[in-house]
Amino acid sequence: MWKKQQFDVVVVGGGPAGSTFARIAARGGLSVLVLEKDRDIGVPVRCGEAVSDAGLRIFHEPRDRWIKSTITRIKLVAPNESSVEFDMKEKGYILDRRIFDYDLADMAVEEGAIVITKAYVDGLLIDNDYAVGVKGTYLNEPFEVRAKLVVGADGVESRVGRWMGIRTQLKLKDMESAIQKTVSGIDVEPDRFEFYLSKKWAPGGYLWVFPKGRHMANIGLGISGNYAREGKAACRFLDEFLEWKYPQASVLTTVAGGVPVAKTLKQIVANGLMLVGDAARTVNPMTGGGIISAMRSGLLAAETAVELIKNRKDLHMKNLREYEHRWHKIGGRNHERYYRLKEAIFRFSDDDLNRIASRIAAVSVDDRSLLKLFSIAVAQKPTLLIDVVRLFARL
């Protein structure tokens, strides 16, 4: 019984970050327990479910059962409802995260990890200034579990880091207030992402239509916390859009959520503790995409944990910093560039966006690419140039 055991690692949260950490750590020979507060792994799906093929392949050969749609084109809709379309260099997918997240957890189990749902963690066991386990409730009964290392993979609502004194609170402007409905009974192009950019649809963010086949789509939006402050909540924007565009749609799922569009926290480790995924703020702040980066941070953290625990090293933060360094080195600089791009793009006025769209429309279809798009955006705001060049030089 997991409650009576002692583990090398206890992971709080069974999303992509937690499951990836658990799989790699268990494969490396560590005993790992994953505690998830919800009834099911993967549900509710607070996510548009979009990933790139290349990103997914870093970790897994895509399985058919994960994929609802394969995407090869993007359509951008400007505030004046003019639109431009272009082909993507690399394909993307709309996943079914109920199945995907479930499989990720199961893969961790195959490597020897133990996963438990309905286990809510509400505090740490702390000894000599080291995290040495967690406490919480399982089906309303209190429990304590001891471990050498605690991993906070507890998402946007993460509190695990705070219990060791890491300041994880986001600024209002660094959180997108988001809502999504999975609607059916509509007609959509099954191979095309659609993005609506305008203050009227999603101020300080964007609205997405991600197809799940020809008659179903995830339709959602995020608005910047700064705009949310003005008093009109995300749900109102989405209702207005659906009323205008798809008044007959059936709504099969509704979820609310927060997307941390922040820089990754500088400090993502403490004594006996690591933060991964949304808890560490690893979401790409420009796109809001966080599945792959959550998995990547889980992988990096697990590699460091295996190395240290196998060699019986002290889990002092100065040793765990190896993970922090690697994350900031691999993802960090681009992450900050994306952050600056986000800040600039979300400041474009609707007139700017209309102008950019009409300039892209003037480019022949074969020459359209994301790089071209950003080049045009740069012409609108020259200070973006350096970030755009650096980002695309590496892609």
Next chain:
Amino acid sequence: MIRIEENKCDFCGCCVGLCPTDCIEVKEAVIEIDDDECVDCDLCIFICPIEVLSHVEKTAV
């Protein structure tokens, strides 16, 4: 202090991500705010995507 419409809440935890005093607790289908810790900054009200939270004066309760 903050009033919660529990029947409306989706338990997404967006408010927890912002709360400067960490006084909000969101479980699978329970949300609680510790009024003694709350500093009435209202950030949780602003960020809530579905208008679950609102401000009420302490004396009104």
